[in-house]
Amino acid sequence: MGLALLDAASVQGGKVLVFPVDGSHWINMNLLIEGLHTRGHEVTVVRTSTSWYIKEQSPHYQSVTITLSEAMNMEKQDFFVHMLAKVLTLQKEGASIITFVSFYRQMLTMLSSIHHQACQVAEKMFEDKALMQSLRDAQYDMVLMDPGLPIGVLLAHELKLPTVFNVRWITSGEGHFVVAPSPASYVPTSGCAVTDKMTFLQRVKNMFHFLLNIAIDNLVVSPHYNRLVEKYLEPGTNFYQLLQGAHIWLMRVDFVFEFPRPTMPNIIYIGGFQCKPAKPLPADLEEFVESSGEHGVILMSLGSLVKGLPVEITNQIATAFAQLPQKVIWRLPGEPPSTLGNNTMLVKWMPQNDLLGHPKLRMFVAHGGTNGIYEAIYHGVPIVGLPLLFDQFENILRLEVRGAAKGVDVTKLTSQNFVETLQEVLHNPSYRDNMKRMSALHRDKPMHPLETALFWMEFVIRNKGAAHLRTESYKLPWYSYHSLDIMCLLLAVLFLLVAVVVLLMYCLCFKLCRRKDKLE
Amino acid sequence: MGLALLDAASVQGGKVLVFPVDGSHWINMNLLIEGLHTRGHEVTVVRTSTSWYIKEQSPHYQSVTITLSEAMNMEKQDFFVHMLAKVLTLQKEGASIITFVSFYRQMLTMLSSIHHQACQVAEKMFEDKALMQSLRDAQYDMVLMDPGLPIGVLLAHELKLPTVFNVRWITSGEGHFVVAPSPASYVPTSGCAVTDKMTFLQRVKNMFHFLLNIAIDNLVVSPHYNRLVEKYLEPGTNFYQLLQGAHIWLMRVDFVFEFPRPTMPNIIYIGGFQCKPAKPLPADLEEFVESSGEHGVILMSLGSLVKGLPVEITNQIATAFAQLPQKVIWRLPGEPPSTLGNNTMLVKWMPQNDLLGHPKLRMFVAHGGTNGIYEAIYHGVPIVGLPLLFDQFENILRLEVRGAAKGVDVTKLTSQNFVETLQEVLHNPSYRDNMKRMSALHRDKPMHPLETALFWMEFVIRNKGAAHLRTESYKLPWYSYHSLDIMCLLLAVLFLLVAVVVLLMYCLCFKLCRRKDKLE
Structure with a gap:
């Protein structure tokens, strides 16, 4: 082979x-x-x-x-x-x-x-x-x-x-x-x-x-x-x-x-x-992840472009995280939120792929950039989406219709509705099952x-x-590509045929009438 | 991998x-x-x-x-x-x-x-x-x-x-x-x-x-x-x-x-x-093939469906073959032609793939069924096409435009024009070069x-x-698939807009005229 x-x-x-x-x-x-x-x-x-x-x-x-x-x-x-x-x-x-x-x-x-x-x-x-x-x-x-x-x-x-x-x-x-x-x-x-x-x-x-x-x-x-x-x-x-x-x-x-x-x-x-198997985590991260026990870990990152959300939103998110029994690792480039729970670790950078592939990982809170999404699919981790810009809304929608993610409207985010969404994705097994199924299909490739x-x-x-x-498509003018010139020809021929038939019938009628006139 | x-x-x-x-x-x-x-x-x-x-x-x-x-x-x-x-x-x-x-x-x-x-x-x-x-x-x-x-x-x-x-x-x-x-x-x-x-x-x-x-x-x-x-x-x-x-x-x-x-x-x-490397030939075939010396061998087969061509055509073909220095192996289910040269071996069946892959093979005279064509492409053997039915004409045409074959119209075939075609494909190196190039591209696959x-x-x-x-395309009715319903809506909206504008202008003109009338 x-x-x-x-x-x-x-x-x-x-x-x-x-x-x-x-x-x-x-x-x-x-x-x-x-x-x-x-x-x-x-x-x-x-x-x-x-x-x-x-x-x-x-x-x-x-x-x-x-x-x-x-x-x-x-x-x-x-x-x-x-x-x-x-x-x-x-x-x-x-x-x-x-x-x-x-x-x-x-x-x-x-x-x-x-x-x-x-x-x-x-x-x-x-x-x-x-x-x-x-x-x-x-x-x-x-x-x-x-x-x-x-x-x-x-x-x-x-x-x-x-x-x-x-x-x-x-x-x-x-x-x-x-x-x-x-x-x-x-x-x-x-x-x-x-x-x-x-x-x-x-x-x-x-x-x-x-x-x-x-x-x-x-x-x-x-x-x-x-x-x-x-x-x-x-x-x-x-x-x-x-x-x-x-x-x-x-x-x-x-x-x-x-x-x-x-x-x-x-x-x-x-x-x-870009997807690959997870490597072992650095000692401090591994210790934090293991400390989550049976509840497991939630990962949050909003990608490389966005430097930070408005502080009122990060505070709501932190409050929501603080109510969960899970441990949370949050990649946050800006200021720490005032409402941070002690189950949440803030980091400036993290080995995202290695964390997503860790067996303790339960959920990925993500903005919906495709790099992170493919890593989550590869490792079979369900997503709570916080789409912000560009294609992120469409990306999260694609996961939602497959039952592998739930999106949150950042502009309407409160600690209450956010914690409800987190809990739904954590506790309803269908999200994880669907993501696992997607993961299996994604990995099932000849190379x-x-x-x-x-x-x-x-x-x-x-x-x-x-x-x-x-x-050869791109060498054609658009009207030829869509065969519009041929349609016009066919219509013209059709029109001509109809015109000829009508004309003939008209002549015939005219002659017949004249003959009738003469006969009378 | x-x-x-x-x-x-x-x-x-x-x-x-x-x-x-x-x-x-x-x-x-x-x-x-x-x-x-x-x-x-x-x-x-x-x-x-x-x-x-x-x-x-x-x-x-x-x-x-x-x-x-x-x-x-x-x-x-x-x-x-x-x-x-x-x-x-x-x-x-x-x-x-x-x-x-x-x-x-x-x-x-x-x-x-x-x-x-x-x-x-x-x-x-x-x-x-x-x-x-x-x-x-x-x-x-x-x-x-x-x-x-x-x-x-x-x-x-x-x-x-x-x-x-x-x-x-x-x-x-x-x-x-x-x-x-x-x-x-x-x-x-x-x-x-x-x-x-x-x-x-x-x-x-x-x-x-x-x-x-x-x-x-x-x-x-x-x-x-x-x-x-x-x-x-x-x-x-x-x-x-x-x-x-x-x-x-x-x-x-x-x-x-x-x-x-x-x-x-x-x-x-x-x-x-269906393509695979050639296996060694049976002893008698190998001996016949080797006896061709530097001139090499031509293979002819018209596939499994056609039992035979009219006898006047097979006679012309045999006459043409007899004029060549090459050896010919011809799979012919019917009667032997009367004009058969002694360079031509008739067979009822042959190991086609093993022959096409033999280094002595120079050319394949074929009806243009896809199985034989793919074998010829795989082994890089140029084709003289004798298309008879169905898709065979289109298949030979595809090879012709790539310069890897030349087709012959069976109904106009004479020993003279057939031998000329055979010689052109034998002696003009472009046919073989183009087929070799196609062969290389065809074989260049991950699996x-x-x-x-x-x-x-x-x-x-x-x-x-x-x-x-x-x-999801196939679940749509044809007019939705082609967005014709939406085009109609857009045209209707456009028509409505134009109608409203025209009506407004008409009213305006009417009013202006009336005012003018009054003023006068």
């Missing part, structure tokens, strides 16, 4: 150029880079001087740093802190249409400025003749990239390299529109918290989000890249076609968690590729998703791409 | 009920059955008393035999012999519309009678209370079936068992419509020999075949099964939903050969699952397709199905 089918030995020393996206996206990308490095490939990462997470030095990769002004980056970091506060206020107080539209406008402006900055990076690269020549000389085998900020496709096109995406449906605009048919009737659009079983009104809402996403993509995102394509690439090149021309989409999705939907032969599912990801990246290196898995 | 992720040991002794289709379909199904048997599962095959290929006794399975009258089967066997002769005559002489329509009517009548016979088998089973009880008592884990004659879905529904299909897009009606979105703009419809890059006229033709197939399915095929569903299953059950409700589709497709197209999470690709098939069948046994991979 394994690579038994393959005649040639596995590829030796491929060279990979990586265009990552900073923040939580980098955590995933870095895992793939480590994997490539371990398998003997040489990785070069394109980063900016203002990167938060992506370090210049690493044992796993070399880097190319593009210098940007600090100002932009600060603006972005501040934005996320303010954004959460604003979202919570809006949700709590209910927004007037004016407040909402103004907030939405700010979001879109920010989105536009993030893409603008990405394009500045690409522009600096295209303008730096020495850098471009050195990239050409390096003779890379492929470009690995996060299409969240898809400048990599422009550079890959210029360097004539096949692209591999590390992605989760959402790309610049929408993976939905970009790569596979996505009927809005049962495929939830990103940003729209519905399931794959929708009522009529939910389908209307989903269609609205579908059209809205197309509009945002065409009006806010694509123009930045179209400008670059026009400036630096040969005439006739189309930004969308570059995106759609990716050879392999490594999709961080497992249908145990996501709703099943149409897909494509060049989409490879690697959901849960580990990380191995799958590495196999397909090496496939692209070995075979200089995977174009034979890519459909 | 391997099953490393899986906690539980592999399943022990699953019980599988199989509904196969006779003829060449059985060759494929039997391989899966052998695989299941080897892995320790117990297989029961439902066959009829008139089966050609499916034996009652086998070391790999038990069987349940449904008694049918011999008459029907004879009629079917004769039909294929006559059909080929008729098709060749029609193609050669050119058909008048009347001849063509009459032939097409015969084909549809035959299609209908085949499905009718399948339904008789199902009916006999449903009526046989003892048999049904014994099937219930046997407590099978799943139904493995060929949806070409989809009675298995009715029985599986009755027995409350998950279904696994062994299939190649075409099902009762069309896999295209049944399981995944299939835009007719770049997905060739079965029966329509076009590629995934179509001109406008080809797209019109493809759309015509698309609609024709829907019509045939709704008017000729489905009514048989709908009748059974109404008679034996609970009210509200829908035949199409039973088909679409299959848990896993084992698709005998590799996109090295087929055009890439939208797919679904529960479609597992096992194209080439052998047969292992993949077995893994997913055992997945269904282990997990009592794979419903989490099946989309």
